[in-house]
Amino acid sequence: MARSAKAGSPRATGRNSARRKLIVQRAAELFDERGVTHTSFEEIATAIGVKREALYYYFTDKIDILLEIIYPESVSLDDGFQRIMALDVSVRDKLVLAIENHLHRFNPNYLEMVLSVRRLGGLKPDPRLMPLLRIWRRYQRGWIELVQEGQDRGELPAHLDPKVVAYAMLGMCNSPSTWFRPSTELSIEDLASTFVELLLNGVLVSGQSPRIQAPGRDA
Numbered sequence: 001m002a003r004s005a006k007a008g009s010p011r012a013t014g015r016n017s018a019r020r021k022l023i024v025q026r027a028a029e030l031f032d033e034r035g036v037t038h039t040s041f042e043e044i045a046t047a048i049g050v051k052r053e054a055l056y057y058y059f060t061d062k063i064d065i066l067l068e069i070i071y072p073e074s075v076s077l078d079d080g081f082q083r084i085m086a087l088d089v090s091v092r093d094k095l096v097l098a099i100e101n102h103l104h105r106f107n108p109n110y111l112e113m114v115l116s117v118r119r120l121g122g123l124k125p126d127p128r129l130m131p132l133l134r135i136w137r138r139y140q141r142g143w144i145e146l147v148q149e150g151q152d153r154g155e156l157p158a159h160l161d162p163k164v165v166a167y168a169m170l171g172m173c174n175s176p177s178t179w180f181r182p183s184t185e186l187s188i189e190d191l192a193s194t195f196v197e198l199l200l201n202g203v204l205v206s207g208q209s210p211r212i213q214a215p216g217r218d219a
Contacts, residue, residue, distance in 0.1 A: 020058045022048060027065045036116035066117050070110060071132055077105045078139045085142060091150035096196050102173045103192045143170055
């Protein structure tokens with residue numbers, strides 16, 4: 001059985017072949033169609049037309065393939081966010097760009113795979129996950145710093161916990177993994193613009209105050 005490569009790093013040149021790319025492509029299609037949990041190593045091999053043992057020349061297991069798919073996307077996501085943070089624009093503009101960056105680069109298919117990597121990797125410590133986890137932690141810290149920047153500039157409410165706000169926004173951006181599939185009726189662009197509107201302007205009509213009443217009390 002072949003040893004696993006570090007996440008995001010290529011294996012020996014002889015293994016960077018068309019077959020390797022085909023394995024990743026077919027696996028990604030199966031993960032999207034059936035979900036990561038319900039896709040076995042053997043099913044991936046069958047989809048390619050080889051025996052399961054043949055996959056071990058390229059990948060150690062399913063996590064190995066997932067990392068091959070997710071790592072470059074995660075790097076791209078974080079790189080895009082870091083470029084946004086370096087811009088000399090308002091925090092409002094940065095938030096718009098950050099949401100669009102997240103939804104465009106980290107599409108629902110990848111989100112589902114990320115959740116699966118966390119579930120599978122959580123079963124036991126796996127050193128292959130460390131480079132990926134470092135990227136995710138840096139990305140999460142970046143969102144907290146963006147909220148803090150907004151508070152320092154007076155663009156965001158200062159009394160809110162920046163971590164809670166950042167995680168709430170990320171949760172909103174990650175939520176499409178459970179329900180969204182691009183279609184002619186609703187595209188990634190539509191989703192991004194809706195989330196931006198919700199975040200920046202809320203759901204209430206301008207000028208109207210919510211009337212909150214305790215349950216059981218008369219109007």
